[in-house]
């Protein structure tokens with residue numbers, strides 16, 4: 321039995337991780353400040369004595385000290401102590417907030433890593449992002465971890481602070497492993513989605529919400545030509561767990577985690593409409609985003625060669641899960657009225 325400490329635990333990857341770990345009879349201490357999630361995603365775990373939840377902010381020293389004291393007092397009886405850093409300022413509209421992006425994603429990650437080292441944790445998992453590839457986001461076989469990141473053509477706007485900050489965290493991770501302070505790695509996730517995202521800010525909940533509430537979907541002009549891959553949060557958290565299980569993988573390096581299932585944004589709207597039982601969805605285009613890669617396709621050979629991970633949920637199945645959840649939630653709201 322191991323002890324896991326998860327930041328951003330009510331977020332998409334964190335809540336599913338906690339659920340899977342508790343089901344495997346591990347103990348989880350998780351916290352979140354509800355910046356972009358709600359307690360609803362971990363409600364089913366709250367009564368379970370294997371799960372301890374705190375409304376903490378990764379940037380609050382006093383709360384992080386309390387967390388460290390709890391970890392120190394409990395860790396002796398566990399085989400391994402594992403830290404997973406999921407807390408981050410992620411959502412698109414916050415990409416432009418340089419201050420909070422730096423505070424949470426860089427300083428928060430670093431302080432959490434230092435805490436893990438002080439607590440003599442065995443493993444630290446750092447969630448990074450495929451945004452670090454900027455405009456070089458695809459190639460014939462997808463973009464690989466060993467491909468050079470060309471910073472020169474990264475969009476010079478506040479938006480890039482998200483990718484730049486995450487790239488820096490990869491070096492904190494690498495340095496700590498090289499210095500033999502801890503084992504661990506960084507993960508460059510592609511677009512993650514889940515059935516219970518709090519706000520329709522990511523493209524999938526956004527499209528589903530727009531379709532539901534009027535039938536017309538307003539997209540950026542970029543969407544006329546853009547393709548993306550989408551990773552279900554059950555698969556993103558399965559990747560985290562697979563890396564933790566693989567001694568060989570915890571070498572301080574980075575791993576792409578994504579599916580190969582590329583879809584155009586237009587076809588994504590059609591797929592969402594089909595799953596909602598709607599015909600001929602209306603799409604309008606407004607606005608344009610500079611330096612938006614047409615494709616983002618990651619090569620995942622590295623994680624597949626070092627672990628047994630592969631994505632299991634197809635996009636079609638994932639959208640069906642989102643629709644089913646949305647209908648259940650609407651039904652529950654209607655019954656309470």
Ligand SMILES: NC(=O)c1ccc[n+]([C@@H]2O[C@H](COP(=O)([O-])OP(=O)(O)OC[C@H]3O[C@@H](n4cnc5c(N)ncnc54)[C@H](O)[C@@H]3O)[C@@H](O)[C@H]2O)c1
Nearest residue numbers: 328331332333353355356357377378407408447509511512
């Ligand atoms: N969602 C994606 O498409 C995506 C893509 C690439 C990388 N990532 C990375 O994966 C990790 C997990 O992301 P996710 O998909 O679960 O996103 P998410 O937004 O659902 O989860 C992040 C969680 O962090 C919490 N948080 C934010 N600031 C905090 C703070 N100061 N203190 C405590 N908690 C705080 C949020 O409330 C949220 O619950 C993040 O590091 C993110 O940068 C996500």
